[in-house]
Amino acid sequence: MPNAIASEIVLRMVYLGVVDGLFMASFQRFFPILLTRSGRLKKRSVIMMTITRLIPIVAGFMVLLSVLLTHYVHPNWVYLTIFVGINLFQSGITGFCPLATILKKLGFPQ
Structure with missing residues (x-):
């Protein structure tokens, strides 16, 4: 029960x-x-998590996590926010995303 x-x-x-x-x-x-x-x-049918959907989810989660860590733990956690922002910026310009490469190797569908 x-x-x-x-x-x-x-x-x-x-x-x-x-x-x-x-x-x-x-x-x-x-x-x-x-x-x-x-x-x-x-x-309900099972929704597959694709790389295209996972990248903004992970990026958003990392930004929120780093902001919370910056506020509650130590101000140096702001560098994680900066790193994620720079990575998103370069990914938008070049089309290369390290997270996408890692997820492909883990076997997630495109």
């Missing part, structure tokens, strides 16, 4: 949009069921 309650909570979190980005894809892989607006359970 506790597993059914935990599954129900996870399904409601997915429905409400609390779990997003990378976590959303992971949860949908293991819980491919979604609550509809009427409260009924509905089977």
Whole structure:
């Protein structure tokens, strides 16, 4: 019974949009069921996380993380924000993204 309650909570979190980005894809892989607006359970196809979707997710997460670390831990964490910004800038100009290369080697779909 506790597993059914935990599954129900996870399904409601997915429905409400609390779990997003990378976590959303992971949860949908293991819980491919979604609550509809009427409260009924509905089977849902698994959304594949592609490199094109992962790059802005990871970049945004790194910027937010570095800003929080700069504020709460030490001011030198601002250099991580600068590094991510420079990397995004050069990636936009040159078309080369080190994260995309790493994700390709890990086997993520294009």
